[in-house]
Amino acid sequence: MTDTPIADAPPIPDLPRDATQDGPAVRLYLVDGSGFIFRAFHALPPLTRKSDGLPIGAVSGFCNMLWKLLVDMKAQDDAPTHLAVVFDHSEKTFRNKLYDKYKAHRPPPPEDLVPQFPLVRDATRAFGVHSLELPGYEADDIIAAYACKVRDMGGEVRIISSDKDLMQLVGDRVFMLDTMKNLLIGREQVVEKFGVQPEKVVEVQALCGDSVDNVPGAPGIGIKTAALLINEYGDLDTLLARAGEIKQDKRRQTLIDFADQIRLSRQLVQLDCDTPLPSPIDDLRVAEPTAEVLAAFLEEMGLHTLGRRVASGGGGATAPAAPSTPAPRPTSVTDHGPIDVTKYVCVRDLETLDAWIAKAHAAGVIAFDTETDSLSSANAGLCGVSLAIAPGEACYIPVGHEHEGGLEFDAPADLTQITHDEVIARLKPLLEDPAVLKVAQNAKYDIAVLSRQGINVSPIEDTMLISYVLEAGLHKSHGMDELSKRWLEHEPIPFKQVAGTGKAQKSFKHVPLEPATCYAAEDADVTLRLYLLLRPRLITGGLLTVYETLERPMPAVLAQMEIEGIRIDPDQLARLSHDFSVRMTELEAQAYELAGRPFNLGSPKQIGEVLYQEMGLASKKTTATGAQGTDASILEDLAADGHALPRVLLDWRQLSKLKGTYTDNLAAAISPRTNRVHTSYALGATTTGRLSSSDPNLQNIPVRTEEGRKIRKAFIAEPGHVLISADYSQIELRLLAHVGDIPQLKKAFLEGQDIHAATASEMFGVPIEGMPAETRRRAKAINFGIVYGISAFGLANQLSIPQDEAGAYIKTYFERFPGIRTYMDRTKQAVRAQGFVSTIFGRKINIPAVYSKSQAERAFGDRAAINAPLQGAAADIIRRAMIRMPAALKASGLKARMLLQVHDELVFEAPEAEADALITLAKQVMEHAAEPVVALSVPLVVDARAAKNWDDAH
DNA sequence: TGCGTCACG
DNA sequence: GACGTACGTGACGCAA
Known part of the structure; x- marks a missing residue:
């Protein structure tokens, strides 16, 4: 490389001005964006965003380079009128059709760089600069097309790049500028590098080839020889036609033997000036960045230093600092005209x-x-x-x-x-x-x-x-x-x-x-x-x-x-359905007997009449509308008092639910085309970031009772395959330990302890060894309650204990785990101050209820605010695992498919032989799904198992 | 259509 | 001490 700095040049040297005194109508600067990215990436140490660890080294370097360019440009008296950053496209170009090995030696971009490609385009737009790219073409071709067009219009072009392949474009009105090395490249510099005028650069390159881009050229011929030959014969075609005249035996033979390869090489290095322009030149006019957008982008990227420099002017944008709150919402958008x-x-x-x-x-x-x-x-x-x-x-x-329907009587x-x-x-x-x-x-x-x-x-x-x-x-x-x-x-x-x-x-x-x-x-x-x-x-x-x-x-x-x-066995469901029907009929008869008359067991209203009016039982609770409640907890209480009918109703209800919601309808949901059941997952439907499932809902398939699990057993794998269920253990409690920074909880999780037993031990001062089951059960209920924004009433209800007893438990809990109270208070304060809470991944969950006039609704908002960062973060984590899973499966060469998500569980189907490999892979991806953005202070643990049906796998 | 109920995490 | 009460969903049957 014959890099020759221009002596005593200012940081960015002036161009010779061959246009009019006022400059040409168009002075276009084209930035080789891909070159910028790679330079920025390799020039800087690995840099990550503080807030979450996203790699942003290349983005940072790119922004700094772009900003410097914009500032320097303005300082010149021949500042550009038009400006764009041009990017390569990742897909194959027309050159691959000419020669399948073109650029075939290029390794894939570093893993850390890949997520930065779209961000760099966002950065470009944030700086108010046009971003150009076109499928099937390299950035160089787009640059060539604009350069030719503007040159032919009488304008000036400056290409910001150090790529020698662009030197073929240099001319009287076209210059290259290497901002890193402070080099201005005109005709003279091109001749120094290639030994020929820019118009002949392609022919030299065709002869000497390019090992980096895998352009073959002619073996044994370098730049010097190539330039010599071209200068002697005038051009490549003449050279090849008269190759026989060459005196040196080896050189002559090479040119004859490799003539086709040389012509192909010329096609590969020749930039295509007829490349379609992705945007009209007029659209590339230099514009000021929108201060708020730019500042917000830099803030988002965590580029505070540059953000401050930009805000303070730095010779560039006249922007004030970013506003701390988002711009106010316009009530309508009229910029685009009315909808017609x-x-x-x-x-x-x-x-x-x-x-x-x-x-x-x-x-x-x-x-x-x-x-x-x-x-x-x-x-x-x-x-x-x-x-x-x-x-x-x-x-x-x-x-x-x-x-x-062919009922068209008119024409x-x-x-x-x-x-x-x-x-x-x-x-x-x-x-x-x-x-x-x-x-x-x-x-x-x-x-x-x-x-x-x-x-x-x-x-x-x-x-x-x-x-x-x-x-x-x-x-x-x-x-x-x-x-x-x-x-x-x-x-x-x-x-x-x-x-x-x-x-x-x-x-x-x-x-x-x-x-x-x-x-x-x-x-x-x-x-x-x-x-x-x-x-x-x-x-x-x-x-x-x-x-x-x-x-x-x-x-x-x-x-x-x-x-x-997912495959479901309809025969199994049909058998269950029949079994449930028979037993429901028996229970109906018993109920009529006990009530002394027939009534509709499916009607809460009629049940109320029978129980509370005709049989004179005391109703314990009323529903929201004032009706006497008949839900399971009330019926359980009445049954415990020794009444027979409530038990019958409970049993009937369970069977009715299973039959009505599951056995009959799941069978009906089997697609005749695939013989499988296809649920629909809703995004954007929950407040916390969870998914929801419907038509049919496969996120509420029974599991808690023996009867219910029979339905789960009807979810089966194809012959030769197994279902694998992988679920996060206690993920929300683990997130509470991390987010709330609770030392005892963290320690228990790090040591792999039984978390509910550990809680009970801490609360009641009893050893985990030989702990009564009831003690652990109560601690478990409290742990769940905490995650939901605990109340004495709720806990009392859950455990069927008096409210003051529940209140005492909560008091003890807060004394033993003071960090939890701090977390809850902090969260409530935050949500009332800003109206939303965030997960550790930055997902924002608005809770407008905290501004309600009703005190009850505000309390509701508080509890939702305590729960949302935990439920939401768990949802974020399983999403991250799901997003990574297809590529992980592919990379491992597994045929396994991801079928279902049930909030903290993923269900896969895999050939039997893959079961072990899949379990290992799923655990790996799921347990590390928070990384690298969030380093959790507790481990995530995933339990996974394979079986022929979902129940046995769970 | 709203309500009560209940299946799940 | 109020206030009604655990957080998040979807589907069913009844009753209007």
Whole structure:
């Protein structure tokens, strides 16, 4: 390398000015972003964010370099008018098609660097600088295309890079600038390096090859020889054509033998000036960063030093310091104009479709939505796809619309559509294009639907999850209609309006194209507007990492689990159902006998009449509405008093519950297509970060009673396979020990003690050895109570002891574990001060109840606030394990599948031979799921077991 | 549709 | 000492 510093140059030297006195209309600076990243990464020691250990060395270095560049630029009198940072794309480029070994020797990027790639793009945008990339092209090609274009327009270009491959672009108006080494590279410097003018650099490179990029070139020929030959023969084609004239035997033979390889090498190093421009040049105009956004980003990354420098001006942004609270919410967004559903386009021919797809590529960020003929994604057939490429610019592409039932007496409407296969073939490259961000509302559904069409949508974001991260606990729903009303002051067309309601509701494929277009395209339009409005708030709210690490990866993971489903033995369920029926009939007869008349055992109201009025039993409790209660605890009390009917009712209720909720309906839920049951997991549905399961709910399959476990035994593995259940032991109590910093609890967990016995021993001063079961049971109830925000009433109820006795236990507990009271007081104080609590991973849980006028509701809020950081952190941890699991399984070469999640348990199905390996792997991933972001002061312990059915595995 | 009840963590 | 009470879910059947 002939790096030649320019003598006595100022830090960033001035360019020779061959444009007009006022400078050219366009002076474009192009930053080789990928070069910046790798330099930053390798130049700096491994640096992690203090708050959670996220590696941010490259982000930090990148931000510093970018900031310095911006400051230095401004100081010059020939500051750029336009500016962009250009990134490589991770996927294969057209060069791999020419030569499959191109860059094949490159090792994958370091593990610590990978999560920083998206952050660096965020950083670029936070600095108010355009970020450019394009699939199938390297950053160098994009740089080449802009450089050529601007040069030909009469503008000036400066390429901030030290990559010698870019030297072919240097010319009278195009310079390279190596900011690290303070080098300005013009024609003269290129000639020094390559021995030829920039226009011939490609030909020299073609001859000498490049071992780093694995460009073969001609063996034995280096830069010096190559330059000599090119200068002698004028150009490469002439050289190769006249190779026979070369005097040196070896050199002549090499050029003849390797002529094709040399031509191929030229193609590989030649940058493509015809690369499409990802953004028009006009869009790259230099702009000031938004001070709040930049400050919030740096704060989020923990880059306080740079944050202060930026805030103080530093010659750069005029920004004041970041506000400590998020920007106030606008009541509406009018920047993008009103929503007008009549403007949407129905795409019915290939030409129009291709035009939309081209516009989508150019846009880089689009929203989409799939319309289907079913609510459950597992069986949904595709009716159409809508795309929004800009606010107000959206279309609907129908694929399966048809007339309903052939009852069309009038002339049938024209239903000409592009065929299903053609639409899928056209959309697949777009939806899988890594350079086009796809935004969806409830992405899990669309991922599942499109996965059945052979499309793996990526990269993808989810407005529902962004809203959830920002406002969990503030609203019951993060559905699109609510979000639209909340943020856009727009009420989307109700589904019922286009499809009808109740029994007359039709499948979406029978909805005429015009209303279907209005409805479907509006969804995409609204989703895109929501994304543009809400996504920046993740940064200003300090919640970007929560979204990126705990939410955004989930839809793909859950979609896969839902698609897998689990096998259930319908015959076993049918036998149980019959058994339960018979016994219920017997119990009914007994109940009528005892009551002296028939009545509906399923009616709490009628039970109340029989028990409290006709039989004259004393009702112990009333329900919320003042009715006399008949729940299990009351019936148990009455049974304990020696009454016969309550026992019969309890037994009947148990069987009725099992039959009604489980045996009958689980069998009905088996998909005829897969012979398995596919639940639906809801994200964004709970306040704490937990998932929920429905249709059917597989998170509440019975386990606590012998009868109930018979249902669990019907969950089975395929022949030759086993189910493996892996569950966290006492995770919430462990988190309490960590978060509340309770020395005795931590010690007990570190020593692997029986935590409830240890609690009892500490509280009552009795040894663990030979402890009565009742003593341990009480301590266990207290431990659970603590996690729930204990009250004397609740504990008394749980243990069936007087309230003052329960109060005494709590008092003792707080005396023995003073740290718990501190934690509870601290949490209550915090939630009343700010209205939310956070998990150790940064998830925010709003608890507006603490501001209620009702004292009872405020107390409710306090207890929820005590519980939420524990339940929420446990939810965060199992999410982290689930997100890592697919790659871990793949890396281990296991065929095992993750099927179910039950809050602290994961259920897998694996070939029998894999059982042991899977148990080891699942334990490893789950027990270390908090790392490296959080170093827990207590170990996480996972128990795992394999068996033919879920009950035996549990 | 709201309520009571009960299955789970 | 009030206040109603453990935290978080979903599904069922009844009664309106």
